[in-house]
Amino acid sequence: QLQLVESGGGLVQPGGSLRLSCAASGFTLDYQYIAWLRQAPGKEREGVSCISSSGGSKFADSVKGRFSISRDDAKNTVYLQMNNLKPEDAAVYYCAATTAASCTVIAGKLYPTRPYEYNFWGQGTQVTVSS
Numbered sequence: 530q531l532q533l534v535e536s537g538g539g540l541v542q543p544g545g546s547l548r549l550s551c552a553a554s555g556f557t558l559d560y561q562y563i564a565w566l567r568q569a570p571g572k573e574r575e576g577v578s579c580i581s582s583s584g585g586s587k588f589a590d591s592v593k594g595r596f597s598i599s600r601d602d603a604k605n606t607v608y609l610q611m612n613n614l615k616p617e618d619a620a621v622y623y624c625a626a627t628t629a630a631s632c633t634v635i636a637g638k639l640y641p642t643r644p645y646e647y648n649f650w651g652q653g654t655q656v657t658v659s660s
């Protein structure tokens with residue numbers, strides 16, 4: 530079965546850290562462009578970060594300087610390290626993969642964000658930031 534599985538979400542206090550993992554099964558991430566996106570209740574889905582097959586990364590302005598992204602192709606996994614978390618970071622976080630596009634930042638926002646622009650999506654992991 531071809532799938533992405535996110536893990537690592539949870540409840541953290543403001544200022545805390547979490548590391549999300551995105552593991553692929555049934556296919557290799559080697560040639561994939563991997564993105565992390567998030568969606569909070571009542572809000573549009575937004576791109577958070579992405580990483581190319583060569584390791585180049587981009588970030589939305591809202592998380593730049595606080596989040597980092599990395600990939601371990603030997604483990605077929607991509608990570609999102611989130612530091613100095615803020616209440617506005619609370620959302621369901623998804624990872625998505627594509628070989629057909631690359632991501633870009635326009636006016637501080639990361640694209641693409643639409644489901645059909647990716648080949649694979651994970652089921653999401655909840656991140657709650659609250660004291």
